[in-house]
Amino acid sequence: MAAYNSDTTPGDYSPNTNANDDDDDVMMAAEDQRIMSAVAARRYLATRIPTLKPPMAHAPNPFKLLALLTLQQWLFFFVAFSAWSWDAFDFFTVSLTVTQLSEEFGVKTTDITWGITLVLMFRSVGAVIFGIAADRYGRKWPFVANNILFIVLELGTGFCNTYGEFLACRALFGIAMGGLYGNAAATALEDCPEAARGIVSGMLQQGYAFGYLLATVFARGLVDTTSHGWRPLFWFGACPPVLIIIFRLCLPETQSYIERDAVRKANGSVASTFIAEGKVALKKHWLLLSYLVLLMAGFNFMATAKQFKSPQSHGSQDLYPQMLENQFDFSHNAVTVTQVVANLGAMTGGTVVGYASQIFGRRFSIIVVSVIGGALLYPYGFTPSKRIIAAAFFEQFCVQGAWGIIPIHLMELSPGSFRTFVVGTSYQLGNLVSSASSTIESTIGERFPLPSSRGETKRYQYGKVIAIFMGCVYAYVILLTLLGPEYRGRRFGVEDDDDLMAITGAEVAKKRRIAEKWGSKDSKDADVGGKEAV
Numbered sequence: 001m002a003a004y005n006s007d008t009t010p011g012d013y014s015p016n017t018n019a020n021d022d023d024d025d026v027m028m029a030a031e032d033q034r035i036m037s038a039v040a041a042r043r044y045l046a047t048r049i050p051t052l053k054p055p056m057a058h059a060p061n062p063f064k065l066l067a068l069l070t071l072q073q074w075l076f077f078f079v080a081f082s083a084w085s086w087d088a089f090d091f092f093t094v095s096l097t098v099t100q101l102s103e104e105f106g107v108k109t110t111d112i113t114w115g116i117t118l119v120l121m122f123r124s125v126g127a128v129i130f131g132i133a134a135d136r137y138g139r140k141w142p143f144v145a146n147n148i149l150f151i152v153l154e155l156g157t158g159f160c161n162t163y164g165e166f167l168a169c170r171a172l173f174g175i176a177m178g179g180l181y182g183n184a185a186a187t188a189l190e191d192c193p194e195a196a197r198g199i200v201s202g203m204l205q206q207g208y209a210f211g212y213l214l215a216t217v218f219a220r221g222l223v224d225t226t227s228h229g230w231r232p233l234f235w236f237g238a239c240p241p242v243l244i245i246i247f248r249l250c251l252p253e254t255q256s257y258i259e260r261d262a263v264r265k266a267n268g269s270v271a272s273t274f275i276a277e278g279k280v281a282l283k284k285h286w287l288l289l290s291y292l293v294l295l296m297a298g299f300n301f302m303a304t305a306k307q308f309k310s311p312q313s314h315g316s317q318d319l320y321p322q323m324l325e326n327q328f329d330f331s332h333n334a335v336t337v338t339q340v341v342a343n344l345g346a347m348t349g350g351t352v353v354g355y356a357s358q359i360f361g362r363r364f365s366i367i368v369v370s371v372i373g374g375a376l377l378y379p380y381g382f383t384p385s386k387r388i389i390a391a392a393f394f395e396q397f398c399v400q401g402a403w404g405i406i407p408i409h410l411m412e413l414s415p416g417s418f419r420t421f422v423v424g425t426s427y428q429l430g431n432l433v434s435s436a437s438s439t440i441e442s443t444i445g446e447r448f449p450l451p452s453s454r455g456e457t458k459r460y461q462y463g464k465v466i467a468i469f470m471g472c473v474y475a476y477v478i479l480l481t482l483l484g485p486e487y488r489g490r491r492f493g494v495e496d497d498d499d500l501m502a503i504t505g506a507e508v509a510k511k512r513r514i515a516e517k518w519g520s521k522d523s524k525d526a527d528v529g530g531k532e533a534v
Contacts, residue, residue: 048482052367054360055488059195062355068193069200076254077200079247080188081207083147086244087180088211089218090154090237091119094170096219100230105163115170120435122174127428130179131421134186136274138253138261139420143183147241147248149176154241158234182424185407190256190419190492195358201411202354202404206347209400213343259494260417267504277417280499285415289422291484292413296430298477299406301437302399302470320392323462327450328384342392349397350404362409362488366402366481373398374474381463402477412487416497437469444468 059065069077094101094115102109133142153173160166188204189197222232252258264273282289324330324338349369357365376398379391407423414422448461494500 045483051486052361052364052482054364057359057489059198059355059359062199065193065196065199065355065358068196072251073191073193075247075251076191077188077204079244079251080184081204082240082244082247083143083180084184084204084207085211085214086150086237086240087177087184088208089215089240090150090173091177092212092215093154093157093219093233093237094119096215097223097230097233100223101166104229105166107163111163112166115167117435118167118171119174119177120431122171123178124425124428124432126175126178126180127182127424128421129175131182131418131424134183134420135418136271138257139183139187139190140248140251140253142179143187143248144245146176146179146183147245149173150241151238154234154238158231158238178428179424181427182420182422185411185423186257186420187254189408189411190254194489194491197408198358198405199351199355201357201406201408202351202401204407205354205404206350206400209343209346209350213340216340256492256494260497260500263494263500263504273503274417276503277415277499280502281415281418284499288413288485289426291480292410292422292426293429293433295477295480295484296406296410296426297433298430298473298480299403300427300431300434301473302477303403303434320462320466323381323466324388326459327462328388334386338389338392341389342396345393346396346400349399349401352397352404353401354404354408357405357408357488361486362405362412363481363484363486366405366409367478369398369401370474370478370481373402374471377467377470381466409486411492412490413485415499416492416494417500419492440469 094112098109098112101112101115105112130142130146133145149172153169153176157166157169157173160169184207185204189201192200218236219233222236223230226232253261261270264270267273320342321335321339324335325332330338353365353369360368373395376391376395379388380395383391406427410423410426411419445460445462445465448464450459450461490496
């Protein structure tokens with residue numbers, strides 16, 4: 001068998017004279033691969049801390065950065081932000097009407113919340129379906145189809161008469177909801193100037209918090225204010241997507257997709273090229289894709305930690321309002337004010353930290369706000385007075401500050417040919433993993449009971465539960481972010497996509513040589529991709 005010579009470089013061998021049979025060759029190749037992989041892994045890990053050093057990239061003030069966007073780029077952002085905000089609105093319509101829905105269908109409130117769980121479960125299906133469609137056929141028409149589904153399913157939910165019909169509508173809604181995130185991120189950020197990506201990413205992500213605020217406002221005005229009870233909220237929810245569809249139809253495809261589609265056409269068969277790109281992406285980037293799912297699981301644990309039900313709650317109250325009301329004796333209005341202030345902190349944090357990530361780097365910014373968020377857990381969960389409102393503002397500033405970096409961080413890490421699919425699917429699979437949060441937190445909560453001084457209601461030390469759970473989540477996110485890669489400033493053009501060039505580059509170059517040989521005045525006409533393709 002071949003013997004490894006330690007004096008040579010990793011992967012080099014000094015074969016024995018008897019190592020000529022096929023079995024030895026196979027074993028040599030396998031051993032060589034293992035050694036190369038081990039060396040590469042050690043080298044990569046050795047760079048994780050040094051590469052955290054902030055690049056301190058020059059960034060103009062935010063207003064000058066935003067002025068870099070052209071009118072079309074602004075329109076792309078606004079249509080994506082609108083869709084993402086209304087996606088959140090439609091999701092929260094159920095959580096804001098749990099009591100009314102349970103009375104309508106004659107079931108327990110816990111049965112209604114199963115509809116929320118179904119949405120979370122089916123979001124991954126939607127991310128796969130619409131992600132592949134957007135990468136293959138363009139951002140525009142899958143986006144339109146997505147919003148048509150929102151219209152149909154929100155109307156359908158508003159007309160449901162049985163619990164079974166309600167669950168069916170919400171399961172299908174999960175598919176529609178899961179398909180939007182990746183497409184919205186690609187639409188808003190693909191053509192965005194590189195210097196403005198951080199702040200635009202932060203602004204885009206806060207569409208979710210904005211959608212929640214809209215849902216809260218309209219629920220107050222539409223639920224139980226007419227003889228139709230909860231239904232007008234869902235009927236109203238089906239209206240704005242009509243305007244969003246018209247808005248999107250007035251806009252073209254993103255320039256990045258147009259260039260990619262031209263290269264695919266130049267290669268002969270668009271479908272076969274797309275399939276070949278998928279094979280290359282899976283072969284080269286499977287480890288990165290797995291990492292993104294694990295990273296997004298941590299982020300979704302972080303985001304949903306403030307939305308979990310208490311161990312014995314019977315309704316749509318989440319853990320933090322439950323703590324304020326039952327443990328700290330906050331009035332209903334005080335709880336509402338605290339929640340609104342916390343959401344304002346979230347929206348501010350996403351924008352500010354997204355902008356900062358353009359200067360200090362994506363990984364460094366995520367780690368810093370996670371450390372600060374961890375330090376704020378004590379005042380966030382153990383301040384039994386109105387001063388906790390300030391802690392709620394800054395805690396959510398940190399949570400959504402880290403989240404504000406995610407859209408562009410995922411875009412820059414994703415393979416160019418499957419950008420929408422990877423961004424959406426990693427996000428939604430991470431969301432699916434984090435759906436176990438309520439069970440985990442319930443288990444923790446039962447270990448810290450409080451005296452039941454209010455009738456039969458069981459009470460728990462919610463602040464301690466939040467601190468333990470969120471502390472673990474922050475540590476996990478910090479570790480994963482530290483170990484992961486960062487491609488800040490990565491170009492999204494096809495000329496910088498090594499995967500696509502590996503498939504089409506040789507063919508395009510051949511066509512260019514033929515065009516030059518025959519004296520073509522414009523070789524761009526010959527390769528249908530021109531300089532953008534090579």
